Amino acid sequence: MFLRFKSLIPVILLTILSGLVVVGQEAADKTAEKKTEPNTLAPLVTSKNGLKNPTAEQLIETTIFVYGLGGGRASLNQIRKTAFERGKVSVVNAEGKMEQANYQRWIASDGTSNKRKIRLDQEFPTARYSLVFSDDKIFGIFNDSVFTPREDASRAFQNQIVYGLDTLLRYKENGSKLELGGREKMMGVDFFLVDVTDTQNRKTRFYISAKTFRVMMLDYEDAGIKYRRKFYDYNAAQGTLVAYRSVLYAGDKIVEETEIGTVTYGQKIDDGMFSAG
Incomplete structure (x- = not known):
């Protein structure tokens, strides 16, 4: 089961990063003049660029997701x-x-x-x-x-x-x-x-x-x-x-x-x- 999860990590990460793009874009459309919340991850331009040029927070949050085997921070805690x-x-x-x-x-x-x-x-x-x-x-x-x-x-x-x-x-x-x-x-x-x-x-x-x-x-x-x-x-x-x-x-x-x-x-x-x- 773990090996199957390991093989799916790149796909899962792409899905997460792509999801950040969509959610970030929808939020931007609705609150164009509203300041970004301090604890919100900055949205990526594209999932491809996101994997090449992520922010420090996006990197660590992805790492936390991996260490929780998909459960993330809540699961780890x-x-x-x-x-x-x-x-x-x-x-x-x-x-x-x-x-x-x-x-x-x-x-x-x-x-x-x-x-x-x-x-x-x-x-x-x-x-x-x-x-x-x-x-x-x-x-x-x-x-x-x-x-x-x-x-x-x-x-x-x-x-x-x-x-x-x-x-x-x-x-x-x-x-x-x-x-x-x-x-x-x-x-x-x-x-x-x-x-x-x-x-x-x-x-x-x-x-x-x-x-x-x-x-x-x-x-x-x-x-x-x-x-x-x-x-x-x-x-x-x-x-x-x-x-x-x-x-x-x-x-x-x-x-x-x-x-x-x-x-x-x-x-x-x-x-x-x-x-x-």
């Missing part, structure tokens, strides 16, 4: 209110070596990134601990005791939250600004570049495939270091599109690899999971 994932992660340790851990992640959201609650449990060969993001604060839990994480661990955890796919998928809820960064071809793949800047002026550049409208990479800069996260192994899960593997680079060096084993959405999560008590 409903599906992703809560999430639980389990998998493996490899990160660079204090000695500069890659160290692997099993992880579990719980996410509860009311719609905006900064109001999400996230708990990440990691089990390394020599230690097991949790990192929690709640009420815009980060703390750790070890043997039921709360601790303050090292600055580098806290920063890496926060960057996962700030510079991730949800930054794009929830741009409107977060009040973020959009800017088209042009178009670029890399390794034979044609990308649209879109910059998303949040209310704290943190910018993420997304590389959106011009063919599939999936995010294949994102760039950001933190503490003078340029990072790039690449996404692989996309597949459908409970009505949404999921990248089951991602690799994070600091410059040209791999500093993190994450592979999702299982992910489920919509289950009830005890709020105590995110409590320091």
Whole structure:
């Protein structure tokens, strides 16, 4: 079923963009002197030109449509209110070596990134601990005791939250600004570049495939270091599109690899999971 949907994406997108043209033209005829609403997508001249020269908002809205497997923002918000994932992660340790851990992640959201609650449990060969993001604060839990994480661990955890796919998928809820960064071809793949800047002026550049409208990479800069996260192994899960593997680079060096084993959405999560008590 998913393969059939994937094959229909270009047709569906053309239909959507063509629909925007018709609706936009009808609205223009009826309200020729009325100003465009700030949240309304600018109509395209033609569907062909629209695919070649879309606005940043049209690009992201199309991407949201694709990630919702046709359901769009409403579907994504409903599906992703809560999430639980389990998998493996490899990160660079204090000695500069890659160290692997099993992880579990719980996410509860009311719609905006900064109001999400996230708990990440990691089990390394020599230690097991949790990192929690709640009420815009980060703390750790070890043997039921709360601790303050090292600055580098806290920063890496926060960057996962700030510079991730949800930054794009929830741009409107977060009040973020959009800017088209042009178009670029890399390794034979044609990308649209879109910059998303949040209310704290943190910018993420997304590389959106011009063919599939999936995010294949994102760039950001933190503490003078340029990072790039690449996404692989996309597949459908409970009505949404999921990248089951991602690799994070600091410059040209791999500093993190994450592979999702299982992910489920919509289950009830005890709020105590995110409590320091």
